[in-house]
Amino acid sequence: MDYNFHWRPVFRSLPDLLNAGLVTLEVATLSMVFGVIIGIVFAIIRLKMRGPIRWFVISWIELARNTPALFQLFFFGFGLGAFGIHLTPFWIVLAGLTFNNAGYLAENFRGGFQAIPETQMRAARSLGMNASQAYVRVIIPQVLRTVYHPMTNQMVWAVLMSSLGMLVGFRELSGETQFLASKTFRIFEYFAVAAVIYYVIVKIIIGGSRLLSFRLFRY
Amino acid sequence: MIEIRGLHKYFGEVHVLQGIDLDVNKGEVLSIIGASGSGKSTLLYCINALEGIDEGRITVDGVEVHAKSTDINKLRQKLGMVFQQWNSFPHLTALENVALSPRIVRKMSRSDAKKLAARRLEHIGLGDKLNSYPNALSGGQQQRLAIARALAMEPSYMLFDETTSALDPELVGEVLDAMRLLAEEGMTMICVTHEMGFARDVSDRVAYIHDGAIEEIGTPEQIFSNPKSERTSRFLANVR
Numbered sequence: 079m080d081y082n083f084h085w086r087p088v089f090r091s092l093p094d095l096l097n098a099g100l101v102t103l104e105v106a107t108l109s110m111v112f113g114v115i116i117g118i119v120f121a122i123i124r125l126k127m128r129g130p131i132r133w134f135v136i137s138w139i140e141l142a143r144n145t146p147a148l149f150q151l152f153f154f155g156f157g158l159g160a161f162g163i164h165l166t167p168f169w170i171v172l173a174g175l176t177f178n179n180a181g182y183l184a185e186n187f188r189g190g191f192q193a194i195p196e197t198q199m200r201a202a203r204s205l206g207m208n209a210s211q212a213y214v215r216v217i218i219p220q221v222l223r224t225v226y227h228p229m230t231n232q233m234v235w236a237v238l239m240s241s242l243g244m245l246v247g248f249r250e251l252s253g254e255t256q257f258l259a260s261k262t263f264r265i266f267e268y269f270a271v272a273a274v275i276y277y278v279i280v281k282i283i284i285g286g287s288r289l290l291s292f293r294l295f296r297y
Numbered sequence: 298m299i300e301i302r303g304l305h306k307y308f309g310e311v312h313v314l315q316g317i318d319l320d321v322n323k324g325e326v327l328s329i330i331g332a333s334g335s336g337k338s339t340l341l342y343c344i345n346a347l348e349g350i351d352e353g354r355i356t357v358d359g360v361e362v363h364a365k366s367t368d369i370n371k372l373r374q375k376l377g378m379v380f381q382q383w384n385s386f387p388h389l390t391a392l393e394n395v396a397l398s399p400r401i402v403r404k405m406s407r408s409d410a411k412k413l414a415a416r417r418l419e420h421i422g423l424g425d426k427l428n429s430y431p432n433a434l435s436g437g438q439q440q441r442l443a444i445a446r447a448l449a450m451e452p453s454y455m456l457f458d459e460t461t462s463a464l465d466p467e468l469v470g471e472v473l474d475a476m477r478l479l480a481e482e483g484m485t486m487i488c489v490t491h492e493m494g495f496a497r498d499v500s501d502r503v504a505y506i507h508d509g510a511i512e513e514i515g516t517p518e519q520i521f522s523n524p525k526s527e528r529t530s531r532f533l534a535n536v537r
Contacts, residue, residue: 200347201384201443205398205450206374215397219388297387297430 081266088267091258095268098254099275105171105243105250106236112172113179113236114229118218120180121187135184142181148242150174155246167248175236182235186228190221223295230287234280241276251275298322298358299344299454299487305352306339306509313339315509317353321454326486328496328517331506332532337489338381340506341456344487345376358453374402377447381459383439385431385446391418392427395446403450417445421475437468441475448479455479457488493536497521505529 088095120135142150151174154165165173194217202212222229241252249257251272259268299321306314313336321327329337342348344355346362346369355362360372386394395414399405405413418427421441431439440460447455457476461469473495480486480499490496496503497517504514505526513526524530 195382195384197380197382197384198386201378201380201386203370204345204347204373204376204378204380205446206370206402207398208370211401215401216386220386223388295388297432 083267084264085267087258087262087264088271092271094254094258095251095272095275098249098251099279101254102237102240102250102252102276103279105168105175105248106233106240109172109175109179109236109240110229110233112176113183113232116176116180117183117187118221120184121191122213124184124188125191138177139181139184142178143185147174147178147239148245150177151242151246167243167246167253170246171240171243171248171250174242175240178239179232179236182232183225183229186225186232187221190224191217193224194220226287226291226295230284233283233287237279237283238276300356301340301344301353302355303353304340304343304350304355306336306343306348307351308339313509314343314350317509317511319504319511319514321485321487323453323485324483325501326480326484326488326499328500328503329487329489329506330491330493330496330503330532331512335506336509337506338458341378341458341487341489344456345373345378347378370402374450375453376456377450377452377454378456379440379443379447379458379460381462383436383443383463385434385439385442387431390428390430391423391434391442394431394442395449398446399449413449414445417449418442421445421448421478422471435468436464437471440464440468440472444472444475444479454485454487457486457490459489459491461490461492491536493521493533505532507532 120139123132123135124139151170154173154177155170158165198216198220199212202216203209207215240250243250244252244256247253255268255272259265262268299319301317301319304314304317305312317340329340331337339348343350344357344362350363357372357375360367362369362372386397389397392411392414395417396410399413400407400410415424415427418424421444423438423441423445426434426438431442434442460476461472464472469492473492476486476488476495477499488496488500500517502514503517503520505512505520505524505528507528513520513524513529519525520529521533524533
């Protein structure tokens with residue numbers, strides 16, 4: 079093997095890579111925020127409602143969980159593009175990840191809701207709370223605790239999955255790495271460093287999530 | 298005053314309540330006794346509309362509970378309820394458990410709600426547990442917490458659904474004492490209970506429910522010492 083490593087160009091563009099890492103973190107975080115909100119609403123709809131809205135929700139969940147994430151991303155890029163709706167790469171990735179997260183999280187939340195005894199709702203309602211007050215103040219805080227670790231997993235998954243953004247022209251960490259690597263042909267070096275950055279981002283998320291859980295869940 | 302007229306309730310095919318007529322007066326303590334499955338808890342849940350009804354009418358201070366036009370969340374503030382499984386909110390401290398509803402339903406300020414909650418908890422002997430989470434409390438303490446939480450809404454009536462049935466025997470006393478205290482203070486109470494001693498000592502009236510109907514109702518003296526109905530005396534002979 080006579081490959082010569084050249085790390086210098088990689089280190090010179092390290093600021094660009096770190097910036098791209100922040101973009102990755104940003105799009106993953108946003109997709110989680112939207113995914114959690116949609117997921118909670120979907121779980122409640124799936125558990126409590128009947129009719130066409132419920133069928134829409136179930137179809138979304140089924141598609142999100144049983145088709146490749148890449149295809150979901152392509153749908154928001156090339157799929158909508160075929161109908162004349164052109165999203166920017168950022169929105170393609172955000173929409174694709176949100177679609178996927180919402181599907182997985184809805185099922186996590188559904189399990190979470192089922193883990194809370196029916197009597198908690200009765201107790202809340204007997205105190206004069208209306209249904210939404212009972213959900214927001216009593217039920218959902220307990221659900222969030224139940225699904226806290228699956229949610230952390232989903233966040234990690236969102237960070238890693240955002241690398242698909244490279245294939246729709248989004249300059250997140252993978253896209254940026256690809257861009258720089260193809261300029262210098264130091265492909266291995268660039269992707270090795272990008273991998274390290276991914277690793278660090280994921281470790282920070284897991285560590286942060288653990289610290290937050292100590293603060294949030296004192297019971 | 299709570300008035301129940303011709304109340305019928307079905308769970309699918311099962312005719313759980315078969316025509317209940319009952320008045321509960323202000324300041325009265327009414328105990329409801331009867332075998333499991335006789336419909337006594339369901340009756341309680343119908344009074345604050347946690348269960349719907351199929352026929353008949355329930356009014357609380359003249360307001361029809363199950364009418365579409367009734368603001369049930371407002372009416373429920375008059376009807377405190379304590380459950381068999383104490384149902385403390387596990388993610389909140391004792392103080393927050395009690396303060397939550399006054400704050401978000403009665404729109405009290407955060408500090409007023411906390412002061413009220415602290416008073417309620419002290420009154421019921423949990424003054425040293427304000428910042429404990431429910432999982433650090435015994436069953437009896439959690440049940441007293443549930444009583445304080447219901448009382449913080451300043452209800453006119455209290456509904457007790459077998460509040461001691463899920464407790465270890467040594468914890469039953471403290472909860473019954475709390476209920477006794479409440480009765481002495483003049484609270485109007487409907488207690489579904491298996492505690493015959495409590496029913497006899499504290500109640501003004503006792504109702505025996507059999508198969509979804511009131512078999513017999515009267516003073517504790519009459520029900521326990523001199524029941525008119527054959528079924529009542531058989532039930533009492535079995536529980537003694």
